[in-house]
Every structure is written in C-alpha cells, then in structure tokens.
Amino acid sequence: MGERYDCTKCKESLYGQKYILTEEQPYCVKCYEALFSSNCEVCQLLIGCTGKDLSYKDRHWHGDCFLCTKCDRSLVDRPFATMDDTLMCTDCYSNEYSAKCHACLKTIMPGSKKMEHKGNSWHENCFTCNRCQQPIGTKSFVQKDFSNYCIPCYEKQFAQQCVHCKAPITTGGVNYREQPWHKECFVCIGCKQQLAGQRFTSRDDFAYCLDCFCNLFAKKCASCTTPISGLGGSKYISFAQRQWHNDCFNCKRCCVSLVGRGFLTCKEDILCPDCGKDF
Template identity: 40%
Template sequence: MECQACNKDLMGKEYVEKKSKNYCLACFDDKFASKCVECENVISAGQKELVFGDEGHYHEKCFRCSKCKAFLDVNNYETSDKRPVCQKCYTVQLPGGGVCPSCNQSLKSGQPKLEYKGKQYHENCFICSYCKKSLGNERFYSKDDKNICVPCYQQNLAQQCAKCNKPITDVGVKSKGEIFHKECFICYGCGTELSGKSVAAKDNKPYCVECYGKMFANRCAGCREPITGAGGMQYITYQDRHWHSQCFICTACGKSLENSGFNLKGTDIVCPECFQKP
C-alpha cells in the first residue's frame, strides 16, 4: 500500500484516507489540510479541527469570539458576518435570530443554539440521524450529510480493529489487508508497537524483525545470524544451508562466491582455485 501522492510505502505506518485514497501524513497536510482562520497556520492531520460554516476552519484552541476574543463553547455560540461570536456579544450587539431547520421554529436572541455547516439549530433539535438523541453536548461524526453520535457511528459505520475487534474511530494502521488501532499493532513476540517499523509476518501475525529472526528465521551458515529478508536483504540457499549474500565466501581465501562457481571441500565451500590446491 502506497501514498497516492508521493508513492511512499504506508505498510505499518500512520496514514489518512481521503476520498477512498490513502495518503501519508505529510502529503495529506500539503494537499488537503485547511488553514486556521484565527492563526492562519495549517491544521495538521491528527489535530482536532472545528468547522464553522462552509469555509471557516479552526484549531480547537483558536475557536474564539470574533468580537471580544473570548474562548467559545463549541456547543453554544452565535454568528455575525460569517464569524463566530459568543452569546453575550450576540445578544448585546446583534439582536434577532433565524429559524431552526429541524423544527422550523424561530431562533431567538440569547437562546442557546448550535451551528453546523452554515445552519443554526435549537440546542435540543440538533440530533443523531440514527437514534435521534440530542447532539448538543456530545461528540459526533458527519457522514453523507448525516450527523451521527459516537455510539451509533461505532456500531454502524466504524471499521473494526483486527486484534481487539473494537471500532477504529481515529487514525488506523493497515497491514496485510487488515486494519489495527496504532496501540494494537504490536509484535506477537515482545509486544512492542510496530507502527513505522520494519515488520515480518508468520501465520498472518506481525513480528518485529528481531523477534522474527530469533523465533523463525534460518541461520546463516557463515555468520550464524538470522536471515530475515528485512530491507530487501538477499540470501543464498544450497542444499540444506543458507547464507547472507555477503557471507557466501570461500572459506579458504575469503573471495566472494556470489554469482560465481564454487566447490565443496568436505563441508566447506571454496572457490575453484582453492579447490585445486592440496
């Protein structure tokens, strides 16, 4: 699996899915990340992003009243000139209101409201599309123009971790066609996290290179170290013995025998010249 922008291998690494395509975190930030309206810095993948209206994007810490700069409650603010304002500033400076698209009743000045995607709702009218529970004080997801509470999203839409079978609601790690929580993608030998590391597999279970070498790999007949194949390492097999390519040398003179002829002298491998010597 590769990043659709830079072709970087994403196996065992964190990535973000965008429109059914996978991107490394750096390419996602470069191509798709929004800029915060308040501080004008990029909102990176993994940072919490608040969306105000159709184009207003904020870091969570930058979501402030455009009038008095007070920090805003994401569940209780108003709108002025397409910018967010606190209830106090709205009530004092901007009397009036609109109509809630859910119940078609008026939105009065000073009344608790929620705004999402350019629409204002009564606090109790902003509800989950599945269970109809109010989302006023809850985290929620938005998918296909539906607003969904966390339990309903996890039950109906979230992918399941191949290890713990619990829903993955944030960044996942994909390996061998399966997806894991970052903390669940661990070596079956020593338990260390494998995200961003070289990974070997045995019976569809991931292992770090060190554990795989100790537990399963053939030993080099030359140096006696494991032959893991990690990083594209080449190796040579002859009869029942195995060598790293750099260890496949004449036992008499040390000449490399890779891509050349060799002979057996007892159990030793030797070059043709050394084989002729008494």
C-alpha cells in the first residue's frame, strides 16, 4: 500500500482533494481557512483561500469590500489614504482633510510638495514672490500686507536705506533725526561704539557716547580734573570761569563742603570762612 498524503491538521486524506501547501505542510481547504484566513474588515466574513485578500496594516478585506467609505469607489489597484482607520480614495481624502492652497485655492493633494507659513499652505509652484512672480522655494522671504516677497524684491520695493552705508534696512534699525540707520552703523563718532539702546548726545550733527562727549567737550573739575558732563541733571558749581563737581566743592584746608555756603579764595584754592581767617 502506498504512503498516505493527509492534511496536517485533521489528518484526512488529501488524495483527489484540493489542498494548500504552507511551509511545506499540506492542509485541506477547510483547515487552511480556519488556521490562516482572515475575516473581512467590512462584512466580517471569512476571506476564503480562493478569494482575493487585500491587506493593509494587519487589516484585511475582500476585493469587493475594499471601497472608499465616502464614494464607494473600488480602491483595488488605486492610491488611497486613511484617517482614523477609515479608507478613502485620494479625491475624497483631499476634499475632506487636505489643505487648500492660499494662492490658487485648490486642494493640495496628499503626497505633493507644499509650503507652509503661519498656518497657510501653498503648492510649491504657487509660493511665489508677489513682485517678480518667481518661486520662493526654501529661500528667505518677507511677508508684508499678506503677500510674500523674496528678499531682493522686498528691499527694492519697501526697505529704507541706511543714511550712513546706503544699504537697505531689512531687520530692525534706528531712527535718528528722522533718518534711518542700521543699528551697527549708528555708532559714536569718537570710539565707534554702537549707540542703539545706549544714552548718547550730539554736537555739530555728530552723535557721541557720554564718555567721548565728556572727554572731548565737557569742562574739567578744578579739583579732581575729571570732566563735568552736566548731563542727566548732574549738579556742579561755577565760579570765576572755573567749575567743580558738587562733591568736589570743598574747603582746601578742612575739606568741609562749601555748597550753599560762603567761601573765600586764596590764589587757586577755595576756603571756608573759618580757614580763610588765617590768610
């Protein structure tokens, strides 16, 4: 008697019967479907071994059940998209969920390249400079009055020119005497320190930091010889073409403050009345 050829599961003879060979093990159709076939996501019926099993992310469908949930069009051999485990053709998905181009107002199809900025989206070819109409792509741009401009066009059309270097001011800047400056161009005429955000003063239309202004133009204290700026409300004493800081206007001999008091002079020195009696 010849060797038997039986189903691996139920041991029934497979001679003259249909069977499926899986990993070199034979199974009758009934056992194979019970062990290996899946139920359809839509109709919940078994997908038989003779039927078409369409699978996506461990989910299975009959060929006739693999349809767009919006328009019922077959998705067999067609591109599709999913949202919350729901199957849709790309047209329905786009109408339902895809962004609309801010320029042409048409849907931006899934998978196509798009540009995004501040919550708006564009087709790549629609994201263009409002002035030269050239695609901006990944280049730098400026948005003004809800329109986008490449940097060269923005500078030509809108940017002010620095009164010092004549180049466009695209970010920030300083307005001094109703004229625009780059921050890096608005510097002390003496030490070249940037003055933006700092206290400064001017003379003969030139801007100076306080240190340079005091060193160049301020009167010197007759006592400590350092400049008396007179800026910011600082007080000083002036007498006979000489000036003193308030804190320096003291009796040369006893060092008492003479601010608001009578005093005497002896050559270059100032003395309180008591010390002046001895001279």
